[in-house]
Every structure is written in C-alpha cells, then in structure tokens.
Amino acid sequence: MRGAMFVQAYGDAARGLIGLAVFAAVLELLPRIGVVSHVYFPPISAIVVALVHEAGRAAFWVSLFLTLRSWAVGLAIAVIAGTGVGLFIGSFETLRRLTASTIELLRPIPSVALIPLVVLLYGSTIRSTLVLVVYASVWQVLIQVLYGVQDVDPVARQTAVSFRFGRWGQLRHVVWPTTLPYLMTGIRLAAAVALILTITSELIIGAPGLGKQIALAQSGGAVATMYAYVLVTGLIGVAVNLVARVLERRVMHWHPSVRPSMHRARTP
C-alpha cells in the first residue's frame, strides 16, 4: 500500500519532470527555427545564461531580498489581522451577521484599483506595496477563519462547556484547533495572492524589488534578462506553495483529510 503510493508518487514526479523537459525543449526550439522572433522570445538557454549572469550581481540578490521581505511582511500582517478579526467576529453571531455584508462589499475590490491611492499616500515605497499586499491577502485569511469558527462541532463544544471550560478555554482548545485547517488554506491562498501583489506593486509603482528589475530590463531592451526575472518570480511562487503544503500537512496531522485512514475518516 505504502510502496504502491511511493511508486505512484515517484512516477508522477518523473512524468512531471519529463513534461517540463519537453516544454523547455519546445521553448528552445521555437525561436531557433524562427517560428517566433528571438528578439522578443529568446531561447531558454539564453534566458538561463542571463539568469546566471544576473545571479553574479548584487542588485539581483538585493531585489530578491526586498521582494521576499515585502511579501513576508505583508503576508504576516494579513495573517495576523485576518485571524484576529476572524476569531473575534466569528465568536459573536450578531457581529458576524452585521459585518457579513460589509465584508462581501469590500472583498471583491481588486487591490490594484488602490494603486493610485497608495501612490498618492506613500509614493514608490515599501509601504505602498504593503498596503496592496495586505488588502489583497487579508480577505483570504479572514473568510477562511470565519468558515472555520462556524464549523465547530456542537458536541465538541458541549463537551467543553460540560467540563466547565471558560470562554478562553473554549477558544484555545476547541475553536482554534477546528479553525486551524481553514486558516492553513487561507494562508496558502493568501501567500500566492501576496506574491502577485508584491510583484505588481514593484512593476507598476516602481517599489524596489524583482518587479522593478523586470521593468528595468524591459525598458533597457535586455529581453533575456527580463525573462530571467520572470522565471525567478515563478520559482518563488512554486516554492511558496510547496512550503505552504508541507506546513499544512504538519499542522493538520490529526485531520481526516491528512491522517492515515485507520478508521473511516469523517469529512470536516
């Protein structure tokens, strides 16, 4: 059973790598045989060369650091605020009903629509980036936490009340563990959105970071370098998602969706 799963996972990974290799080969081939212009669409080997070259420059590492910092700080603020507000609103039924319409109204506003506002307020600084990142990602966390608080099992809650758990005890030992799987989903979604908004902000507002490097390379006609930076942002996205999934499985080891199925798992 375990062996079969391992072979399957191994096979999947192998197939995935083969797929990537084929894709890279196509990207290499298309400009070389002239299907697409190699001026705007350099072969993948040229992009890799540009990337290696950039990696030798301090500016690359500084940009990478700044982007990751904006992303991490923005995400952290969003997670803390979304979790705190979500737990608070979710704990009071009336408050939840009162705020639901407001949340539904504010949530769909695309964060990028706030760009003119933050430029006016903060100019091309990390603060602008942070506002956009936090606004975009806080909803992912808040909504998930609100779902999680709603999902507390009435029997679990009655058990806690019957053993005289106080409000804090119920929050800490019943509401929080129930909400955690939802929160992890929220963090995973928020992490991806935060990365998008970080790059967007750097690209459009010119806040320092990888996004700004993309814009600089483009305006300087360094097309391969531009693609190299695009590639780096993509790799960060993959890494973020991988880390989020590992974290999720670790935190939720007890959850029916993660734990080994010894007895029939209940859906959450």
Added chain:
Amino acid sequence: MIEDRNAATAQGRPTLLDVDAVKMVYSSAHRTVEALGGVRFTVGDGEFVCIVGPSGAGKTTLLKCISGLLRPTGGTVRLEGTEVKAPPQAMALVFQDYARSLFPWMTVEANVELPLKQAGMARRQRRDLISSALADVGLTDVGSAYPWQLSGGMQQRVAIARAIAYRPRILVMDEPFAAVDAQTRADLEDLVRDLWHKLGVTVLFVTHDIDEAIYLGERVLALSASPTVVMDDIAIDLPDARDQIGTRSLSRFGELRKELYGQIQRARHTSG
C-alpha cells in the same frame, strides 16, 4: 407518583440529584412545543439509575437541563442541594457520539487531561488521575495514541476515563453505547457496573434499550412521549452481581422487561 419518589429514595441514601417539575417549552413565532412537561425524580447518592424512553421522548433535552447545558423554562434541578444553573463541577458527561466528543487533535492522554488542566489542577496530580483513570477503563498503553486510531469501543472508554478522571460525584451518560457493536456494548456495560462499584460514583444512564436499563440499573425510570414526564419508577430487584448470560436469563429479568416494555408501549400510543 409522589409515593414512587419516596419509595425510590427510601434506600437509606441521601438525595444527590433532585429534578423538580422540570419543564421545557420551545416557542417560536409560529408554534410552541412542550418538550418536557414537568419531569420529577430524585437520585440518591451512590445510586445507579437508568432512564428509558421511546425515541423522541426528550431524553437529550432532559439531560441538557440536568447538566446545566440548557436552562429549563420551568422547575429546578438541584445537585447536592444547589440549583444547577451552569454545568456543575460535581458532574461529568459521557456523550453518545464519542468521535465528536473526543478532540481528534489531541492524544488520548491529553484528552483526559484537558478538563483537569482547565480546572487548574497541578501537573503531578493530573498525571496520577490520568493513569489511574486509563487503567480503570482498561486502556493502559494507548495514552499517546490519537482517539481516531482506536476502535469505537476504545474511544468510548477514553471518554469514560476522561469523565471519571474529573472525579465527579455523578456520572451522566447519554446513550453511550448506542453506536457500538453488541459484544463491545456488553463489555462496556460491565465496565460501567464495575466502575460504579469500585468508585462509588452515582450514575445516571440514559438509554432507549429496555434490556440495557434493567441489566445496569438499580432503578429504572420510564419516560412518556413528549411532553415528557416520568411515567414509572421501577426498582430493579435483581442480585447485585450481574453477568451478561446469568442475569439476563433470570425469570425476574423477564418480568421486569415485560413490565417496562408495556409501559413504553403505552407511552408511545397515548401521546399525541
């Protein structure tokens, strides 16, 4: 009915739990539903009392009122002479749905420990209570497992261990064995009888199973259909030492069974 009450508590035990004319009326804009119509009984200190009733007899509502999870709309519940307004310290509950009542994110030990921790008990004392409670229910080596790694019967044992570690004076059990298979159920019934003997705890045991009520209890209360009242209060005059084969084949067991069965049937048919 009043005479029944006296007869029932006449075993020389002081009253521990006094359920006095407890009413529960749910009212909404469209209609009012009277779930409990003045339930009245007492449980003596150290007694083993079973409550049977047809399904829909408001057994769970009654238990919620008794345990302070729900405030009745009329009447009072007193435990050790004090009115129950919130879950009392001297009471521990065992729910039917063990899988939902145990916290899946905690190990067996942590589940048993948490109520003690919440009560502010010192670590050392908690350790002692956990190990003796787990030993009492026959689970000495699964402390570090998670509840969902155990069979249903073992999970309910964990819930019972959690309840007795809390050292209640009264153990209230809401159809605790309705979800386990017959053999496990027999084992758990004997476990509860043993614990009652060993710990001297008072037990209030709710079930829909007449045989189970007679096999376990010293007294059986039969509930009517809703609006629920106590219809009958029968002393179970079977020998104290009970075993699954011997006790259940006694002729007296059959008579009690017949009597209660008739009561429950009448309860079903006389109600609206």
